[in-house]
Amino acid sequence: MDILTEKSSMRRAADRWRAEGRRIALVPTMGYFHEGHLSLMDMARKAADRVVVSLFVNPAQFGPSEDLARYPRDLERDAALAEARGVDCLFAPPAEEMYPAGYQTWVEVTDLAAGLCGASRPGHFRGVCTVVAKLFNIVRPDVAVFGAKDFQQLQVVRRMAADLDLPVEILAHPVVREPDGLAMSSRNTYLSPEERRSALSLFSSLELAARLVREGEREAGRIEAAVAAHIRSAPGTRIDYVFVGDPETLRPVKRLAGPTLLALAVWVGKTRLIDNTILEPCPTGPMRAD
Amino acid sequence: MDILTEKSSMRRAADRWRAEGRRIALVPTMGYFHEGHLSLMDMARKAADRVVVSLFVNPAQFGPSEDLARYPRDLERDAALAEARGVDCLFAPPAEEMYPAGYQTWVEVTDLAAGLCGASRPGHFRGVCTVVAKLFNIVRPDVAVFGAKDFQQLQVVRRMAADLDLPVEILAHPVVREPDGLAMSSRNTYLSPEERRSALSLFSSLELAARLVREGEREAGRIEAAVAAHIRSAPGTRIDYVFVGDPETLRPVKRLAGPTLLALAVWVGKTRLIDNTILEPCPTGPMRAD
Numbered sequence: 056m057d058i059l060t061e062k063s064s065m066r067r068a069a070d071r072w073r074a075e076g077r078r079i080a081l082v083p084t085m086g087y088f089h090e091g092h093l094s095l096m097d098m099a100r101k102a103a104d105r106v107v108v109s110l111f112v113n114p115a116q117f118g119p120s121e122d123l124a125r126y127p128r129d130l131e132r133d134a135a136l137a138e139a140r141g142v143d144c145l146f147a148p149p150a151e152e153m154y155p156a157g158y159q160t161w162v163e164v165t166d167l168a169a170g171l172c173g174a175s176r177p178g179h180f181r182g183v184c185t186v187v188a189k190l191f192n193i194v195r196p197d198v199a200v201f202g203a204k205d206f207q208q209l210q211v212v213r214r215m216a217a218d219l220d221l222p223v224e225i226l227a228h229p230v231v232r233e234p235d236g237l238a239m240s241s242r243n244t245y246l247s248p249e250e251r252r253s254a255l256s257l258f259s260s261l262e263l264a265a266r267l268v269r270e271g272e273r274e275a276g277r278i279e280a281a282v283a284a285h286i287r288s289a290p291g292t293r294i295d296y297v298f299v300g301d302p303e304t305l306r307p308v309k310r311l312a313g314p315t316l317l318a319l320a321v322w323v324g325k326t327r328l329i330d331n332t333i334l335e336p337c338p339t340g341p342m343r344a345d
Numbered sequence: 346m347d348i349l350t351e352k353s354s355m356r357r358a359a360d361r362w363r364a365e366g367r368r369i370a371l372v373p374t375m376g377y378f379h380e381g382h383l384s385l386m387d388m389a390r391k392a393a394d395r396v397v398v399s400l401f402v403n404p405a406q407f408g409p410s411e412d413l414a415r416y417p418r419d420l421e422r423d424a425a426l427a428e429a430r431g432v433d434c435l436f437a438p439p440a441e442e443m444y445p446a447g448y449q450t451w452v453e454v455t456d457l458a459a460g461l462c463g464a465s466r467p468g469h470f471r472g473v474c475t476v477v478a479k480l481f482n483i484v485r486p487d488v489a490v491f492g493a494k495d496f497q498q499l500q501v502v503r504r505m506a507a508d509l510d511l512p513v514e515i516l517a518h519p520v521v522r523e524p525d526g527l528a529m530s531s532r533n534t535y536l537s538p539e540e541r542r543s544a545l546s547l548f549s550s551l552e553l554a555a556r557l558v559r560e561g562e563r564e565a566g567r568i569e570a571a572v573a574a575h576i577r578s579a580p581g582t583r584i585d586y587v588f589v590g591d592p593e594t595l596r597p598v599k600r601l602a603g604p605t606l607l608a609l610a611v612w613v614g615k616t617r618l619i620d621n622t623i624l625e626p627c628p629t630g631p632m633r634a635d
Binding site for chain 2: 062066158159160161162163164165166167184185188189192193214215218219220221222
């Protein structure tokens with residue numbers, strides 16, 4: 056596996072593969088790999104002939120009061136994990152390679168990025184879109200793999216690629232969870248043992264919502280309220296948002312009429328965690344007589 | 346010459362040429378060709394094996410009170426002119442092909458786009474950058490040709506391409522002028538015979554400035570004042586800006602120490618015209634004794 060830090064060498068490697076007719080997959084990451092990242096790499100491996108994993112803790116997507124400085128990093132371990140997963144190239148540029156002096160161009164998706172994480176993290180998706188557009192332009196992948204844990208990011212990136220006519224197929228990998236259900240995240244390393252227990256309330260609230268829907272609940276407000284109450288019952292949690300809405304437009308819905316997104320952002324101590332699921336109201340559910 | 350209106354057919358044509366090893370040039374235009382456009386096509390012809398001219402009156406770069414609706418259009422004439430100049434493909438998509446329902450992604454250059462035309466036309470360069478990024482992603486040209494008449498646009502597009510890692514070389518073609526010096530522009534068709542005479546004050550003020558510099562003037566403020574007074578002496582003119590500054594950063598300078606941009610935007614009646622030149626202070630000019 057090659058480890059490249061310069062855009063020019065990354066572009067040359069990708070150009071060479073393209074000239075050989077290879078299909079290229081890109082997995083954009085911020086590193087500190089867990090099984091979630093590794094599953095994205097497996098998915099990329101199946102979808103293409105050459106797999107590039109980018110590892111870049113993107114300063115542009117962190118707010119001034121966020122955890123850029125303490126975001127966990129371990130390039131050596133990440134390189135070993137990626138290589139073991141059959142990755143062909145790890146692209147790990149320094150920040151000044153991506154944002155040299157005088158940098159001043161930004162890519163922004165408006166509506167889809169306005170609410171949810173976009174509301175609590177101003178500028179976050181602008182940073183995400185900009186770095187992803189740059190990575191797409193450097194690597195020119197045929198396919199790129201994103202995790203569905205960051206559901207809004209997935210939809211924002213899909214929109215950005217379609218709107219800007221970037222000829223890349225975006226694949227989504229389902230949320231990868233710890234055995235007890237906690238969604239894998241590099242930020243889980245911030246959690247104390249107590250916080251780790253409280254963090255489980257995110258997943259169990261998704262299960263609660265799925266059960267309510269199975270039992271016939273269709274009112275978004277009642278689902279949100281039940282989820283919020285469940286999370287609040289766990290010590291040290293503070294809800295940023297509980298959202299029930301359309302998975303494509305990310306607009307809230309009042310009643311569930313088809314596959315519906317339930318997305319959460321919750322502070323557990325000083326750590327902000329997100330999770331989501333798609334609620335599937337079955338039209339012949341037990342509460343319906345027709 | 347092919348006339349294509351769909352992104353997918355444009356992309357296929359360009360992909361085919363690329364696979365054959367052809368070098369592709371793109372000339373983005375809003376149509377209603379004059380000799381300025383045709384000179385860009387000649388430059389593109391020399392720089393590449395295949396020349397694509399895009400013809401798109403981009404709604405995103407017009408303000409709500411601007412001349413989008415009355416901007417001159419003549420596709421048939423344009424197609425004949427482009428074909429005669431050896432263009433391989435005219436890409437003329439309808440607006441809904443470039444901005445379908447739900448479109449919401451924008452590319453923005455901050456500092457370089459903030460002043461001059463960016464100040465008087467809010468959102469203009471956001472529209473320009475977005476459509477140019479899209480055209481670059483559809484055609485993937487090796488080289489793109491822009492006119493130096495829109496000097497700020499040229500520098501903003503250069504910055505955008507470099508910042509977003511778009512692997513395209515940007516070529517600038519010098520301002521093309523009518524025999525009497527008026528910079529060619531599709532908007533010149535708006536001018537009445539009287540306005541056409543007044544419009545000449547833009548070019549003659551550039552000549553005046555060049556003469557002052559040749560005679561030793563180095564104070565930007567005095568050059569600006571002389572240029573402004575000259576333009577104001579022409580009937581029906583109203584100055585938007587007279588700018589003397591650094592051609593790379595587009596920041597104003599107080600004294601001329603090297604090649605310096607003089608850029609103008611002037612209303613002549615209801616028509617806004619722009620022009621510019623690079624002032625070249627000769628270090629051994631007549632006013633210097635050292």
